[in-house]
Amino acid sequence: MSARLVRLLLRLLVRWAITVPLVVLIVVLAFRLAPGDVRALHSEGAEGRTATESLSSQRFAEEHLLDASVWRQYAHALGPFDLSPRGHRWFGGDGTRPWHGLLALEFGTEWSRPQVRIRDELAQRALTTVPLALGAFVVALLLALPVSVWLALLSTAPRGRYVARLVSTFLLLLDALPGFALALLLVALLGPQGTNWFPATGLDSREPQLPFLLDRAWHLVLPVLALSLGGIAHLARQLSTNLLQLEREEWMRAARANGLTRAQALRRHALPHALPPLIGLFGGALPALVSGAVVVETVFALQGLGSYATEAVLARDLSIVLATCTLAAVVAVVGSVLADELVRSLDPRSRQGDVTHG
């Protein structure tokens, strides 16, 4: 068991080592290619900046290595050494702030608000995004399975074919609807301007009627639905197709001959069989949730990680962009590695493949 855990961790590390530097490189390069002058936006003299809280243009450029080579800036971003004039002694700094970058888990302060540390801000905003993404993930998982079994049952039942066709067309449209449209539709139907069942902005009421957690959950209903419904539709469509294909197998007929009802046979025999290819989809769902959070947070005016990233990109704040992007990449890699591992442990066929191919 522990050997397997070690192997899993090793795989994770290798994938991180490939993906994350690549993401950092892309971000830094894109930032270098961007037109316009960054220091005019963030240093002293920019709109709404006082001399006490902002650096001079020259100091700002030195601090963030804006004039250094791309590779120096890249190494600065990746860490763990701070390469700026106040950085590590090995690289010509004065040693006041030796560590910086992703490997040191130190992203510095925001460019536009030098008094705010990015690490603290990330932690605070994660309190919004993590419940949102986790909730969407769990809801998708819980709803997709019954819906797919129901759809598979319906589509071969004598009377249910037309209903099934209707439902699957609906699911197709739901799958195809872009995230922002889904969110807007939900708000229009269930939000204050529609039936007024759920609030559409923020995370807490100004004058809470409910205990804190319930109030928070009540506010999260619409965002979670907006984030998960598309995924549910996608999963349910795939899963029901798989189930229908599996039903033609001989062992399914054997199960029916042994006296199971169709629903029982589907649930107990076909569903576990259809799951492994879908776990890959779930693993891919994690990056999709991270991306989807950008749109959903914008619609529902939530101060989460996704909106943090978009705001930072629009404000040209490289340090925030680096922090959020690498965080997203780290999470995405975890998702895909975990999904691989789950498939491996659930599906004996993939393990056999390991043995025979070396």
Added chain:
Amino acid sequence: MADPLRSLAACVLGALLALAWLAPLVANDKPLWADARDVQAAQLAQVELGAALDQYRTALAADAAATQASTAWTELERAWEQAAARSSAPESEVARVRSTMTDCAKRPERLVDVQRLLAPWLENLELPRVRRMVGSPVLASVDSGALLRLALLPVLACLVFWTARGRLPDGHRLWWALGLAASTVLVWVGLQAVQQPELARVDTYRVERAQVHVDRVLWPLVQHGPAQTQLSEAWSAPGGYTRPNPHWLGTDGLGRDALSRLLHGSAISLEIALLAGAVALALGWLIGTTCGLLGGWFDTLCVRLMETLASIPFLFLAIVVLALVRGRVVPSVTVALLVAAVAWVPVARLVRAQTLVERAREHVQALRVVGIPEGWILLRHILPATLPAAATAAAFLAGSAVGVEAALSWLGLATTIPQPTWGALAGEAGGLERWWLWLPPSLLVALTCACLLVLGDRREEPRS
């Protein structure tokens, strides 16, 4: 066609494409065809003719034999030729006046005759004397991009049709498609040649309405241009259908017609999908077959690369790259290439698996035994066999490209100017209560995406 849903999806997609690319003919503030008369030019010519005649008369009165009179006469002749060119008088009438003018040349005693001759040309301000312009202002103002689209339309329609059937076109069908494209271009060139130079005036005839008299005019279905603002009607909801020229889908904050903008904007959205799908297909097919055929370290490297790409949080990076590289490249092309940079992975995976399967099949091995060269087997037997699966996968990815592009431009990160995409249109609504601005573009995105998903729905897994 086996599956009715697939053929329906193909038809809807084709209709959307046709509607998008023919948008200038469907929604425009310029008439499709106009029969107009240019009053202003004729009036100018008349005034000049009158002035020239006056000058000739004064020159004669001053000194009949001097050179002044002869220059004034040449002036008069020139002015008359101008007026004749502007008029729509019958040829015989023009010829009669011209011969009489030649008779009277340099003969001061016949001044009265000349005055009598030219009197109707000076007095008659009636319109029949004015040059008539017939033609199509819309066609005259369409640019070369639209020409390219028109030429591509039949080809793409054929491709969509064949993708829906799930098989490759035969050689002669491809020729049909090319022939259709060529004939479209020919028709276009013919139309351009037929058009008269004065047509440019009718283009702007809304502005110069006072000078151009329009007899008959054929309007497009929607009489609003995508950029035509009307501030008095800003944010108006759909309605007022009893009025002569209603805004079917309401207007935006500048009073621009939402339906017209939707139609004009759909071309870019659909082109992004097509471009992303095509690039993903080409890349994925190439890399997939190479991996499957070569194997070894190249294969391992590519598989690792695919794994890496699959776990990059795509939208995040797309946001960064788009926002920062904005203005360098055409945004729609950037979006398409960005999507394609990730989307080729599933195609390549599929093609790789399929290539492995095809390579091991009996007829391929038989060909190898018989001594057919490896390259020929690859070109003629393996590549064509993997194409249908790759094409369906690419259709699926084109569907997701539409969604991604919509999300990006909705966030305001992929602005295309002057014509916005569906996502940007939805983003311009700026409020939930203006449903007529965000709902129709969203539904169109969903419809396109759904059609592409249906077309890209893979029914059979590669046989293993």
